[in-house]
Amino acid sequence: MVSSTVYGIEELLDRVYTLLTSFGYEVWMSHKGTVPVFSNRTAFGNCLQAVKDCDLFLGIITPNYGSGQDPKDSSSLSITHQEILKAIELNKPRWLLAHDNVVFARSLLNNLGYKGRAGRADLRLKKNQIFTDLRISDLYEDATIDHESPETVPLDERKGNWVQKYHSNNDGSIFIGSQFFRYQEVEEFIKENFQNGEPLQKNGGAS
Amino acid sequence: MNLKQIKTLLSLGENQRVEFKSSIRNLEELGRTVCGFLNSAGGYLICGVSESEGVIGIESSHDAVTKLERYLLEHISPKAFVAVQAEELDKKLVISIEVPAGSDVPYAFKDVIYIRTGELTQVAKSQTIRDIVMRHQVEPERWERRFSFADIERDLDVQEIRTTIAEAGNVRRVLFRDAKDISMVLEDFSVARYGRLTNGGDVLFSTNPAIRLPQTRIRAMCYSSDKAGDTFIDMKSFEGPLHRIFEDAYAFIIRNTSSSSKFIKGNPKRLDAPLYPEEAVREALINALAHRDYSAASGGVSIHVYPHRLEIWNSGALPEGVTEQSLLKGQISILRNPDIAHVLYLRGFMEKAGRGSVLMVQKCLDSGLPSPFWKSDPKLGVTVTFSTPEVTPEVTPEVTPEVTPEVTPEVTPEVTPEVIKLLKHLTSEMSRGDLQEVIGLRDAEHFRKSYIIPALEIKAIEMTIPEKPTSSKQKYRISSVGERILAGLANNSAR
Numbered sequence: 001m002v003s004s005t006v007y008g009i010e011e012l013l014d015r016v017y018t019l020l021t022s023f024g025y026e027v028w029m030s031h032k033g034t035v036p037v038f039s040n041r042t043a044f045g046n047c048l049q050a051v052k053d054c055d056l057f058l059g060i061i062t063p064n065y066g067s068g069q070d071p072k073d074s075s076s077l078s079i080t081h082q083e084i085l086k087a088i089e090l091n092k093p094r095w096l097l098a099h100d101n102v103v104f105a106r107s108l109l110n111n112l113g114y115k116g117r118a119g120r121a122d123l124r125l126k127k128n129q130i131f132t133d134l135r136i137s138d139l140y141e142d143a144t145i146d147h148e149s150p151e152t153v154p155l156d157e158r159k160g161n162w163v164q165k166y167h168s169n170n171d172g173s174i175f176i177g178s179q180f181f182r183y184q185e186v187e188e189f190i191k192e193n194f195q196n197g198e199p200l201q202k203n204g205g206a207s
Numbered sequence: 208m209n210l211k212q213i214k215t216l217l218s219l220g221e222n223q224r225v226e227f228k229s230s231i232r233n234l235e236e237l238g239r240t241v242c243g244f245l246n247s248a249g250g251y252l253i254c255g256v257s258e259s260e261g262v263i264g265i266e267s268s269h270d271a272v273t274k275l276e277r278y279l280l281e282h283i284s285p286k287a288f289v290a291v292q293a294e295e296l297d298k299k300l301v302i303s304i305e306v307p308a309g310s311d312v313p314y315a316f317k318d319v320i321y322i323r324t325g326e327l328t329q330v331a332k333s334q335t336i337r338d339i340v341m342r343h344q345v346e347p348e349r350w351e352r353r354f355s356f357a358d359i360e361r362d363l364d365v366q367e368i369r370t371t372i373a374e375a376g377n378v379r380r381v382l383f384r385d386a387k388d389i390s391m392v393l394e395d396f397s398v399a400r401y402g403r404l405t406n407g408g409d410v411l412f413s414t415n416p417a418i419r420l421p422q423t424r425i426r427a428m429c430y431s432s433d434k435a436g437d438t439f440i441d442m443k444s445f446e447g448p449l450h451r452i453f454e455d456a457y458a459f460i461i462r463n464t465s466s467s468s469k470f471i472k473g474n475p476k477r478l479d480a481p482l483y484p485e486e487a488v489r490e491a492l493i494n495a496l497a498h499r500d501y502s503a504a505s506g507g508v509s510i511h512v513y514p515h516r517l518e519i520w521n522s523g524a525l526p527e528g529v530t531e532q533s534l535l536k537g538q539i540s541i542l543r544n545p546d547i548a549h550v551l552y553l554r555g556f557m558e559k560a561g562r563g564s565v566l567m568v569q570k571c572l573d574s575g576l577p578s579p580f581w582k583s584d585p586k587l588g589v590t591v592t593f594s595t596p597e598v599t600p601e602v603t604p605e606v607t608p609e610v611t612p613e614v615t616p617e618v619t620p621e622v623t624p625e626v627i628k629l630l631k632h633l634t635s636e637m638s639r640g641d642l643q644e645v646i647g648l649r650d651a652e653h654f655r656k657s658y659i660i661p662a663l664e665i666k667a668i669e670m671t672i673p674e675k676p677t678s679s680k681q682k683y684r685i686s687s688v689g690e691r692i693l694a695g696l697a698n699n700s701a702r
Contacts, residue, residue, distance in 0.1 A: 008394055008401065014284040018315040022336050032318070063401050101401055129359065129390055129402030168348060169285075169311075177340040181333065 001028040001035070001054035003047075003083040005066035012169045016058070019176045028054060044068065047079055048086050057087040060172075061098040061140055061163070063105070065133035081139045088142065095179055096143050096163040097172060101130065103165050106137040117141065208261050208297055212676055213253065216296065217303060218537040218565035224250035226326070229257040231265055231302060234278050235317075241279055242316035243328035245287050245309035246339065249539035249561075250323070255301035264299030272302060279304075281382060284318075285311045286397055288542055288549045290559050297674060307560050308541045310349065313339045350502040351407030351544045355419065359390070359404050362413045367448045368392060371412075375553035396553075397546045406501065407546040410449050417446040422501055422522070425456045427510040429463040441512075449496055449547070450554065456510055457492055463512045467574075483517055483593045484570040487579065490563050491591045493556050495521045497548045499589075506588075516594040524585040531581045534564040567591075572666060572687055596687065622692055626667055629658045630689050636671055636682040659683070667692055 002016060013031045020027045028035045028050050035050045051057065059080070068079030077085070087094050114120045120134050143163050166172045208216075210227065219225050224247075226240060231254045244250040255265040265271060276291045283289070290305040313320045313336055320331040331339075357363075372386050385391045393399035398408030409416045416423045429441040441463055445452040464482045481488070495508050500523030511518040525531070526543045539561045542548050551557040559566070568578045577596060583589045632645045639651075639659060648654045662668045667689035671682040685693075 010394075011285045011397070014315065014318070018284070018313070018318050018320055019336065019340070021318060022320055022331065023333050099401065131402075168352075170344060170348070173340045174344050177337050181337050 001050050001056070001083075002058045002060070003051070003080055003087070004031075004060035005062050005064045005078070005080050006031045007064050007066070009060070009062055009064075012060070012172050015169055015173055016060075016176055019173060020058075020180060023180055025056075025180065044079060044082070047083055051083050051086040051092070052090060054092065057092040057094040059084045059087065059094065059096045059143065061096065061102050061136065061143065063099055063101040063131045063136060065136050065139075077135070078133075081135065081142075084139060085142060095175075097166050097175060098140055098143070098163045100165055100167045102136055102140050105131050106140055109137065208676065210256070210258065210261070213256060213262065213296060216673070217251075217253070217294065218562050218569075219251055220536045220538070224248060224323070224539065226250065226252050227256040227258055228252060228254045229260075229263060230254060231271060231275055234275070237275070237304070238279060238282050238316040239319075239321050240328050241289055241304060241306050242283060242314050242319075243321040243323040244306035245283070245289075245314040246312050246321065246331065247308065247323040249306050249308035249541070251306070251539070252304040253301055254304070255299065256296075262297045262299050262301060264297075265302055267300060275302065275304070277382070282317050284315050286549060287311070287314060288545050288552055288560065290552060290557070292558055295674075305539075305559055305561060307539055307545070310541060310545045312343055349544070349546075350500075351405060351410070351546050353406050354400075355404045355406045355409035355413075355416075357404045357409045357413045357416070357419060359393075359399065359402060362409075362415075363389065363404075364412055364414045364448050365389065367450065368412050371396075371450075371550065371554055374555065375550075396550050398550070405546070407544060407550075410501070411547060411550050412448055414448070415446050416448070420501070420504070422504055422506040423449075423452075425452050425496075425508045425510065427456055427459045427512070429459075429512040430514075433513045433515050449551075450556070453492060453496055453556070456508075457489060460488060460492075460510060460512060460517065464517065480574075482595065483576065484574045487567040487570040488517070488593065489556075490567050491519050491579065491593070493551060494563060495519050495589075495591075497551055497557060498526055498543055498560075499523055500526075500543060516592055518590050518592045520588055520590045522588040525581075525583045525589055531583055534581050535568060535578075537562045537565040568666075572669075575687055577687055577691060578666070622665065622667070623657075623661055625657045626662045626665070627692070627696065629662050630667060630685060630693055633668060633683060633685050633689070636684045638682050642683065662689070 002013070002020070004013065006013065010031065013029065017027055017029055017032050030047070035046060036053070037046050038049070041049065061080075061084075066078040066080045068077075068082070070076035084096070109115070109120060109123075114123055117138050120137060123134055125131070125134050140163070164175050166175060213227075214220065214225055224244065228237065231237065237252065237254070240252055244252075255263060257263050272291050272293050276289075279289050279291070280286065287309050288307060292303050292305070294301050294303050313331065320336055321328050322331045322335060323329075368389055372383065372392055376383070376386065383392055383395050390399060390402070393404065393408055393412070396408070396411075398405050398411060404413070406420070409420065410423055423446070425445040427441075427443045427445065428439055431438045431440050441459070443455075443459055445455045445459075447455075460483075461481055466479045467482055492510075499508065499521040500506065503522060506522030508519070508521045511520070525534075526540055528540045529538060542560060548557055548560065557563070564581070571577065571579055571593065575596065577594050579591055579593045581589060581591050628646060629642065632642060637645075639654070642658075643649075643651065643654050646654075646658070648658075659668075663670070665688065666686055668683045669686045670676060671684060672678050672680060675681065
């Protein structure tokens with residue numbers, strides 16, 4: 001499943017979708033309308049269920065926070081934010097891409113003395129197109145913290161917190177090409193070595 | 208008309224990747240082929256032509272071009288410059304689709320990546336796709352795609368954007384996500400990302416890109432004589448969004464060149480036309496602005512109007528894969544600024560990329576002017592020169608030393624003794640039989656291969672019925688190129 005905001009990054013999403021499908025994956029992406037939808041669930045419910053059901057999770061954090069917040073509740077989170085949190089909670093095999101602006105903005109705020117979620121709590125951001133919501137920094141931190149051992153484990157020993165910075169669509173393509181192509185190699189290796197060969201007998205594994 | 212003749216007539220040359228389709232009914236097939244061309248070296252699709260029957264025409268509908276364009280625009284990702292045009296061949300409508308090699312590979316049609324292997328379009332294999340992606344990473348980001356320092360909220364020329372939306376929407380029926388949202392529109396044009404304008408967007412849509420990018424200015428000068436550096440009659444510098452400086456520069460040329468007047472039989476009114484064909488000059492100007500290398504801050508575009516010639520110069524060399532010779536024959540190239548070219552195409556200013564120069568040559572020859580010629584040098588830039596028939600050998604050496612060597616090497620090496628003989632005997636419009644008789648040759652096939660075809664190839668002669676090359680009423684006449692060859696011979700013998 002690919003989880004991201006859609007606005008302004010349609011070209012990148014198209015590229016990610018074509019690359020992953022070309023590599024042989026079934027891709028669930030709301031921009032392409034391929035997320036399984038059940039009429040008895042809300043849009044939110046369908047998205048979160050997809051996170052539960054997917055095998056692999058790719059999250060893209062952009063300078064746009066995205067939709068889905070409850071307008072009456074300023075603390076409510078966007079759909080993308082909730083999806084990424086859910087993937088982390090379920091410990092899904094996950095890959096995350098974060099746009100350079102997100103990494104830069106957080107670093108700038110930290111160095112200005114507005115460190116962490118609490119440090120940014122009193123800041124108010126004017127409407128703009130470069131960085132739409134301060135909670136994007138929260139999301140980035142949520143993704144980079146090791147949730148199994150928060151705070152106590154040194155950064156270089158943390159697991160599952162790899163977030164790749166990207167600047168251009170090309171950077172995104174290279175990340176997809178290098179990370180996900182390996183699965184194709186593994187799949188081909190399994191096919192070549194086990195499906196028709198000696199290690200597995202016909203119908204091997206059935207009991 | 209055979210396929211070779213069609214290629215010649217459309218100025219597609221022999222070595223181009225050209226594919227013929229009998230109709231445009233199978234849109235899926237067209238989309239796949241276009242995608243394959245984009246991911247490979249580019250190519251041309253000619254629809255309405257059958258391998259076995261020749262030109263059969265599109266059944267047609269007047270909005271077939273628009274529908275096809277829209278279909279390709281909707282289903283090919285990322286957006287690419289693909290020029291769709293209706294053309295007439297043998298009085299039948301065909302549609303040509305020009306596909307320059309893409310700069311943002313890999314491209315997908317309906318989410319599937321296709322490539323060309325020989326003459327086949329195939330779904331790209333995983334390994335191929337990975338290779339394309341990885342190879343692409345070594346290329347630096349294009350100048351036009353890099354972020355500009357322009358402030359997207361303060362520096363935009365909103366009126367320019369609105370005009371573009373209206374023209375692109377009317378002419379090409381482009382799909383905008385929200386035509387009222389300027390930011391979204393700029394993203395739809397691929398000239399803004401993440402709330403910032405790209406250099407390409409700056410050049411096209413900001414109030415004055417020259418503040419940040421001085422190389423976007425056009426300098427225009429008009430001289431009182433054919434000597435460079437002589438007195439200026441008029442001198443201007445144009446700044447602003449690309450389309451505006453384009454129109455201002457064209458107005459400058461028109462203002463400073465005389466018009467030619469002629470009377471046509473049966474029409475009592477005098478017909479006035481610009482000295483240089485409008486389409487050819489606009490094409491040259493738009494090419495200078497769309498294809499130039501913007502990356503050097505010291506670069507620029509300038510226009511020099513002399514009494515007997517017009518020069519349009521831009522800094523930088525010709526784009527990769529383009530040579531002075533290939534410009535005369537037509538070629539498929541990788542566009543240097545595809546985003547800028549795409550917006551100009553959507554506004555109707557650029558209908559073709561590889562064939563533009565060939566059509567410029569054709570327009571000039573049709574108007575009785577010498578063919579324009581190009582001179583490219585990585586240090587001195589690219590100059591295209593239009594000239595009037597009055598340019599004499601006495602004038603050229605002092606004005607532009609490059610004029611003579613430029614014209615002659617392209618023309619003379621291919622002028623065989625047979626062609627010269629043919630030209631000397633072609634005194635009026637004559638049929639092949641008449642010419643053969645005058646020259647005193649019996650073998651029709653030998654005459655066709657050694658005399659007629661070589662003379663047509665270098666455009667020294669032209670057909671009186673070009674749309675029907677094999678017509679029994681076909682005659683030939685000497686062209687302005689042919690006259691120049693004869694004049695050159697006369698000068699040489701006089702010396």
